[in-house]
Amino acid sequence: MSSSFNLFCTVLVFLLLPAISTQESEGTRREVIVARHGAVATDDGSCSVIGMEVLRTGGHAVDAAVAAAFCLGVVNSASSGLGGGAFMLIRQANGKAQALDMRETAPAEASQDMYAGNASLKATGALSIATPGELAGLHKAWKDYGKLPWERLVRPAENLARRGFKISPYLYMQMEKTRSGILADKGLRDIFTSNGELLRPGDICRNMKLAETLGKIARYGSEAFYNGSIGVDLVRDVQSAGGILTISDLKKYEVKVREPISAKVLGLEILGMPPPSSGGASMILMLNILAQYGLPFGNSSDLRIHRQIEALKHAFAVRMNLGDPDFVDESEVVADLLSPKFAEELKKTIFDNMTFDSSYYGGRWNQTFDHGTSHVSIVDVERNAVSMTNTVNSYFGSQILSPSTGIVLNNEMDDFSMPTGNRSKSVPPPAPANFIRPRKRPLSSMTPTIVLKDEKLKAVVGASGGAMIIAGTTEVFLNHFALGMDPLSSVMAPRFYHELIPNTVFYENWTTVIGDHFEVPADIRAALQKRGHVLESLAGGTICQFIVHELDSGSMGELVAVSDPRKGGFPAGF
Incomplete structure (x- = not known):
């Protein structure tokens, strides 16, 4: 299914984008469409198209959500991706509904007082990284509901990472607001800068390491991440940066249904x-x-x-x-x-x-x-529906990109409440229900x-x-x-x-x-x-x-x- 299929996916996206965009020139806005069979609404047009083609070729709404999420993790990595988490709400045409919690979890070595009142350690850097859950959740959703081969859903995103995508104006805005963090991190700097300057809107961005990672995930599924070479490389990068994520954290991650x-x-x-x-x-x-x-x-x-x-x-x-x-x-x-x-x-x-x-x-x-997130709404031919919100939390998450895997890592630990003795009398105390515990999920x-x-x-x-x-x-x-x-x-x-x-x-x-x-x-x-x-x-x-x-x-x-x-x-x- 490889080279010819990869070429098909890439050509398809670039052929369809102009066709969809012509709606604007006919006097209507391209941000709205009317469809009889299936529809995908994401915050990036190329990912909407990729999801739609999954539906067109017989995919379930979950299949389209998986493909769109992988795409967004490439072209919109400031907001979502394999290094983050998500919530997926599924409602089948037969009336059955499920909520998949693929939220990030605190590492086993995390503790309530681990930041010692230093909020900056919770907000950015290696200690802000929680155990990613998105991939585990996408794979489980596909196993439970998917109709198309897993590889078919991952390959379009892999192609975008390898062949490149254009920096959108919105992504550039996120890059500008995170300029210092991007320039300070070698992983981010290698992807999003050229000659010491941020890439500009319209510039082609490639993430070859992420393409390699997606290729392994296409072939071997989520095991390659949670119990394989991707996870080993990811954990090594996090620990080298001073983080506490371990292989055990990845192996023990659970999607909650x-x-x-x-x-x-x-x-x-x-x-x-x-x-x-x-x-x-x-x-x-x-x-x-x-x-x-x-x-x-x-x-x-x-x-x-x-x-x-x-x-x-x-x-x-x-x-x-x-x-x-x-x-x-x-x-x-x-x-x-x-x-x-x-x-x-x-x-x-x-x-x-x-x-x-x-x-x-x-x-x-x-x-x-x-903080920053990405949302996908999907309805398929049978009227199965998916509403899914993905996140790495702040723009570019922890502001660390794993150089071995190309994955932008979350700063989801910042969503926990942190005990502190230094607060204004006019401000209520932090919420104990949201204090850090090992393997807990933040509000x-x-x-x-x-x-x-x-x-x-x-x-x-x-x-x-x-x-x-x-x-x-x-x-x-x-x-x-x-x-x-x-x-x-x-x-x-x-x-x-x-x-x-x-x-x-x-x-x-x-x-x-x-x-x-x-x-x-x-x-x-x-x-x-x-x-x-x-x-x-x-x-x-x-x-x-x-x-x-x-x-x-x-x-x-x-x-x-x-x-x-x-x-x-x-x-x-x-």
Whole structure:
């Protein structure tokens, strides 16, 4: 299956990209497509195309998710890849749903006080690296659901790594923001610089070591990573840099198969990721609070946004009681987050003419903030659906690229809470539920979501963007299902965020890499300020991938797929 197949994959991608892009010249935006059979929405067009071709050749939605994830790990390694982790939510056309937790875990030698109060060691460098889980999860998902050969799903990404891909404007922005880290690490420097300068948008980037690694994975599966030569090389590189990852950590890594959380709200059923993700339960709490008002939960835009912000602050206050369910009993907290009665009580504390200090919302613990991610939404011919969010955490993770394997390594240890005696009296203490333990998984904001109506697939949604993911995913959902916006408008609408601490509303005010400008209108900002909100503009935000299944447009229904223009990606379908 080798050389001719490899050439086919490479030629296919470059032939299809111009065809998909021509939609823009016909007066429509390339970030939205309508498809009859299957659709893939990622934050990079080449990866959407690779996923679509998997569907076109008879692949399951999981097959497409695996191929797209491998692709994103090559062309968007600042945000995701083999050195990181992911959450995958799967809903079969027969109604069966599963949540695959491939979140990174703390190494066995990790401990609660390992950083001795030094937050910089937790944020970057070798001690910030947790045991990667993405590959184990992708391989398990494929074994359980896949229809196509494993090698078929890995080869397109291997070709991109070997033959090269163009640096996108968004990747270049991430490189610019991580310039010092890239220049300080030989592995990153060898891939992303030339003659001492960062590669520029449009420059061809190659990662030959990653291509070799992907070639081994294509032939031997995940064993080559977790119990083979790739893992040996990776661990040697990490330990040489001062890290504590071991071969035993890789061998003992487990993918957790969990039951999705679910709730019925606004006439729909929401499927979400359970802990250690806080996203699904937090989103459902927000929706249950807003449902108390009735649709459209406010007679003006500024009132609706005010109520959303207040609901979001309550969700952030509760979420920090969550943690890895293998280490923390969070069943009562999850039950509260999913309870309409609990939401009804919280709604009584929301006033339409004012807001309050962070302490008002009852949060006992300080927040943790995860960072860069990548999201994929997929629906196949049979209407199997996948919502998957992948991450290496911060831009380029730990800012270490394993020179032996070409893999960018995560800094997921930074998502744990760290005990410290030096804190302001006005800031709550760190959350014990999220303290480090060996082989524990840190709390996450990732919010992969699947929406059903009358037990039929209605939508797949999710976002990247760290702690802002909960707000971004919920806003896109509400724009479409509560306010009646079309899918593209739902994604294009300017967004606002709140993380409880600091007590600030962050609102979009930025021009993206493709020239779109997003800004919350001045009259809404003024109305929020009158209610007491402190506002701050944000030149960035979440990146959402949204697929809506139009159930009334034929026997199988049309799929409207949107890739968020904020990152420059576009979807693919047929």
